[in-house]
Amino acid sequence: MPDSVENPLIRLSEALAERAAFARALVVGIAVPGHRMRSGILWRKDVVVAAEQRFPKAPDATVTLADGSAFAARVAGRDPGTNVVALRLDGTPDPAPLGAGEPQAGALALAFGAQEGGVCARLGVVHSVGPAWYSRAGGRIDRRITLDIGVSPPEEGGPVLDAGGGLLGMSTLGPRARVLVIPAATVSGVVDPLLSKGRVERGWLGLALQPVLVPEALQAEAGYPRGLMILRVAKDSPGAQANLHAGDILVTIGGESVTNPAMLARHLGPDSVGKQIELRLIRAGKSLSILVTVGIRPA
């Protein structure tokens, strides 16, 4: 093939393989006895991150780098809210940090995973980029990034790079096997708490809630047509201590309306723990304000 330098397909192919060579230094295989090998990212020297969901409930693992070197690893902390588990190792190389990638719908994306004896790669495009979103456990994920490719469960947790070699984040299997990317910024935000405390503490009131339409007769009193009805109050929870009851309709938190659960999640992040917050409720047809001290969401 004399024209390889001119052939754009070959140039593209070579550029992709070059990105894969970058990624090799970051991709790790994680082995827990009795379980399939899974993938992770060498986040920095002696720290590996991987996908928390379906990660075995084991205290230890063996981490293998792409060059074949193996390290004993300890599970330092898990955060189901952002799907990150952090492992601590001893004596790994310091991976050259990748620049931050900028997700753009339609741009190429490369997802990497570990495979017995090396690295595997998938090429696709960024399917969509959306605003921050919240998981059921209250985790804030800074961007909603989806890919148009499939990733097999053992590859989940590996790095996703953009065409420039920037790190977009960690691959994750979302609902209906849709592949999401947990942005690098989100992973960065939870790694240190996981290493130091073993978990990420978030706010908790101890309430089970469901969105409701405020009955018409009460809408003027409530000031809003929708709210969240309390279905249960956990025993000894901050909600129970503040005397909240099943049947109360929560209309505002910290002065802002709560028409959907994400609005509540926004007020109950890591910074909210231990702080007092004002709730406005409709109870027995009357509006009332209650101060509650935010607790720590149980693991």
Added chain:
Amino acid sequence: MGAAAVAIPPFLRVAVLASNAAEQHRLATLVEQCGHQLVELAASPHAVLTDGAAGADLASAAVAVGRVDGGFAGLLPADADATQIDAALRAVAAGLTVRATTAETRDFDPLPEEPPVLLTPREIEVLAALGNGLTNKETARLLGISPHTVKFHIESLFRKLGVTSRAEAVARGMQQQIVEF
């Protein structure tokens, strides 16, 4: 069937494999509540009950409780009770696959979006009563309202949810809208 049918043992030999002592004890207690005989893993049990500690490579028919990898014959939610565990152990011992009907919500699932139709608190109560199989009259007594008012709320539920039967209303109306904070 008849004479050729395999005799179904009144109780099974079940091994328990958990990741820690507390969980081992909890699962073993559940197995005993089901009336099955606890045996060691090496004693070729009919079925294995595990919290996932065994990994998906377990050869025997196994039921896993809680959030684990999908490679088990039986998968039950973490809070499965003795009745469900009994049914699942018998099913996997007979070579069947078991999944709970209500997909367990995972911590990492996105928070549910605001539903396209919102129900009033009364409608939610009536729907919960329907879900528990109560008649209009029983629902009225439970909620302290007239059967006529119950009927009014059910008609409103059908209209809002776009359904024509109680079963459909329950299925449509209770879709994972509940969050915990």
